[in-house]
Amino acid sequence: MAPMIRAASLRGFAPLVVDLGGDPEEFLRRFGIPPGVLESDDGLIPITEHDRMLDAVAAELRCPDLGLRLAASQDLTILGPLALAIEASSTVAEAVECASRYLFVHSPALSVGVDVDPRGARGVVALTYRKDLHESPYSPQATELGLGLFHHAAERMLGGLTGLRSVEIPHEPLSPVDRYTQFFGADVRFGAPVGALRVERAVLDAQFDGADEVIRALALDHLARHYPEPTTRMAVQVRRALVQGLGVVSPSLEHVARLHSIHPRTLQRRLAAESTTFEQVLDDVRRDAARRYLTTTALPLTQVAALVGFGEQSTLSHAVRRWFGMNPRELRAQSSQR
Structure with missing residues (x-):
């Protein structure tokens, strides 16, 4: 799961955008943030979309x-x-x-x-x-x-x-x-x-x-x-290890288990106890990384594929279509229109 930020971070956002002559709901919709999420400070927003929206509002409404x-x-x-x-x-x-x-x-x-x-x-x-x-x-x-x-x-x-x-x-x-x-x-x-x-x-x-x-x-x-500290959760530790090594080392169960000095089966059992699997965590990490590279950089697709740990560009294309319902170029084009 992509890292989130509490909706309280946008306290004051809507009236400020209105004062600047903009439509806060249009910006929220454009970045995939349900307007209703701002009704509660405890609502959660993907931090990447939260931050990209702030940068876009500043540029478009000329408010540096x-x-x-x-x-x-x-x-x-x-x-x-x-x-x-x-x-x-x-x-x-x-x-x-x-x-x-x-x-x-x-x-x-x-x-x-x-x-x-x-x-x-x-x-x-x-x-x-x-x-x-x-x-x-x-x-x-x-x-x-x-x-x-x-x-x-x-x-x-x-x-x-x-x-x-x-x-x-x-x-x-x-x-x-x-x-x-x-x-x-x-x-x-x-x-x-x-x-x-x-x-x-x-x-x-x-x-x-x-x-x-x-x-x-x-x-x-x-x-x-x-609010148990995330470092105590096995899934968080695995995600962190995968994020740091993605595109550099093989994202295998055995490698991550060695990093934590435990047997792969023990790692699997601990993840199962948290209602997830190694494959699910790896898929989430790859999805978040692919979306970040495709929507915030102009890197060639072959390089994006390598950075998220895929050996072939075609594997990236199949995965992106499964994750987002469109191919990598369509996802990139959609982002550039925001």
Whole structure:
């Protein structure tokens, strides 16, 4: 199954598109997102289609700062039950650790964390925001939305984000640079290796006024009981191994079993206990990869076939017709019309 993101990520999307002179329902339909899914924050949307739609809206409605505008209209509550645990944390370090552990509840393709400073400054760390590009293509607008919300939430929880050295954005500016500096209130650097807020290390120890250990414990207990960490599921581990090795090594049951130091039959039994099979997981990974390559790149079909682990282009064509009801060229043409 393709990685999803909670519909809460599009909170404020419809009124913003209307203000820009667009039709939000037309954009949703064009990218295969049922308009009704936005009625509940807990609705799920394929993250690739979510991100591609944001990029398309920004381009077509001539709104290069779309992601930043959306971020300004949102707050931490878009993270649902995770927001409560973060808000009740005692320090920035504790809040980031909590978000790092449970951000998969919002989307398994996204992650946050604390890294060493990419620019090597003493006493500075990077609060990073990443998307797994093995699972879904890079999106400039979605990246700006994520970084903008990350900054917005930290600023509100701390009553101002002092100690912010710079904001690191992986792509080149989409808007005039002063739009970014105005939004973040700090230096913004582009073409960075990873999206991040570079802050003084002391920021990690900053205390939150709303800290409440009892509420935090209850929130974490709720998350642990209702949202088991995906790394504990065998199907997720197999999917991750297949995604990382697709087009590089043979996607065989035996190879994946060796990676996990278990017997192939044991792997099969664990997958069966999760109501799936190795073949089903592999088929899902190939389908998602094929769709990504066909709809977001102009790679030759022979190369796409190799990248998804097929020896022949004809095998890719048969699989794409089974998955999507059309041949690869038709799928690519349909995507280019969006």
